[in-house]
Amino acid sequence: MRPTIRDVAREAGVSISTVSRVLNDTCPVSGDKRRRVEETVARMGYTPDPTARSLLKRETGGVGVLLPSVSDEFFSEFLTGIDRYAQQNGYYLLISASHRNRAEFDRALLSMYGRVDGLLVMAPNEGGYDSSYPPLQQMQVVYVNTGDHPGTDVVRIDNFGGFFAVTHHLIAGGHRDIAMILGPDGSFDASERQRGFETAMTGAGLTVRDDLLVTGDFTLEGGYAAVDRIMRVRPLPTAIAAANDLSALGALSALHDRGLQVPESIALTGFDDVPSARFANPPLTTVHVPIRELGVRAISRLIQRVKNDGGQKETIENLPVELVVRASSSQPAVKTNGRD
Amino acid sequence: MRPTIRDVAREAGVSISTVSRVLNDTCPVSGDKRRRVEETVARMGYTPDPTARSLLKRETGGVGVLLPSVSDEFFSEFLTGIDRYAQQNGYYLLISASHRNRAEFDRALLSMYGRVDGLLVMAPNEGGYDSSYPPLQQMQVVYVNTGDHPGTDVVRIDNFGGFFAVTHHLIAGGHRDIAMILGPDGSFDASERQRGFETAMTGAGLTVRDDLLVTGDFTLEGGYAAVDRIMRVRPLPTAIAAANDLSALGALSALHDRGLQVPESIALTGFDDVPSARFANPPLTTVHVPIRELGVRAISRLIQRVKNDGGQKETIENLPVELVVRASSSQPAVKTNGRD
DNA sequence: TTGTAGGCGTTATCAT
């Protein structure tokens, strides 16, 4: 049985309040009793019950993190940043992932309602939440990689600019027929990246061919399968821009299996600069996204919000990303595929 | 302000207990009042405060997960399994990672003490915990991938058998000089894998050369750097067995940078069968480890323990692993390196 | 069937 404050008080021969005062040093306590209390606390290994404390102070010291999934490196990196920051600031983390639909999202949200002081919400792949849902209104929320959410903070990556840059890089390398392996429907990241792609293409006077926009759901398998579809269209593209690194790695594997050299036969770029992509061979040109930083910004904003408790203006922050040219994918051996 | 049960009672014109009874249907309630309460609850969006409930029932409905790190695919996979299971069983997850030393471990543990009903502890890379630490004694604990812990459950992977198998595979392919890229000191997984390696080698009458046991800390960078060291020893090995996939991918990249073909110039194997390793090129022979399953087993044991509340015998479970031969690394072009 | 009251372990207020 866990010792309570009454046990300590009895054992030390003082009143409950005195023990409390020693622990929170909120009032002066005579050196004699203080020592006695401290000794007893140490001996019994007493720790105040966080539940009771929460009930009284009406704050838990926890923050919830709602993720669409936790199963790839992006989220690992993201969580690492968050975890470290939370720990340093004395907050604990309540994490829930793998909810792809609205019902699951609501359940996860509800299970956090009342257990945390604030919530970090990362956009699910389908429009899985609705910021007008009452529990969301009641809590301090920071959104990550979503569109705007009036009244709350949003922290996001410059997906548009990043994908514009990587597409531009391919175009500058002489590519005209460029395929894009898309992300999942309903993902804000994915749609912004696609927008960056299309803007860069049309801005350069190139046409976005529908048959070169292939689905790819951000997974290795999706990237692998996408190459199959891309290889069936004519004329073939000379470059592929994958919506994220995982897709790119899957595509790389597929291209390798088909005996195609990257970038000699076909160029390939990634996005996110996730650790294992940094060691791909051949080296992959990608876009560096400060994922850990994203997490840190998000949670630091949230904690700020929680401490100010509502008296806070909404904020939108776009973190810059950076093109990382690792391969000479901008100088392909073949620039066009028989036309032009 | 969040509505309390009193608000609901007042609004519905009944007593507090009636509301409580409707919510938990613990006693029969007249249809009339029942309906009125249900309507009021729905209208006000009332949810019982989990903190108050925890205080009273002396259980939180949460389980804590203590990980050494969350930053690679192994942990992502592991967490995915846990998260899904916890969600389905109505438990929430309190996660804390990135504690490499004892002090940090203790802090993380303390921050969970009283907030969860049970704890999942995955071995840190250094001997970061001590199962006699009082808070650990007070809680229901399940250990993952550690040595034995009297009085508690342990769920682990058959690291020894797996690494024995992969080493044996290389030996059967004719290799005699085999290097191993080790894991971090103090990791139970790492030491068991090394033991599997050495047992397989000596069992086949081969010597374990000290200069072919190189450090590698389970990271991409470590694997990359390990190759540098391996390439300086003479005679060169004809095969490298990496302690995990991340090391193997790093090594693969290093070998590629040196213009060495895998497996023609040198064979290479991984361990864990993490998603991105499954798409390595050339394909990597590795050992499939049921990581998600590991998580599910661990948490299901824990929840069982929590529900029985102590009246439980300790259990040790070893999950089998499986050699996955993806490359023809067992038939290298060169079997020896000038001696023999 | 329904309402009243006590207590879970704290902290804060008010006397002393």
Added chain:
DNA sequence: ATGATAACGCCTACAA
């Protein structure tokens, strides 16, 4: 400087 006590929101005997 110290001790008794109310309150946080809920559930559950017990009483009616």
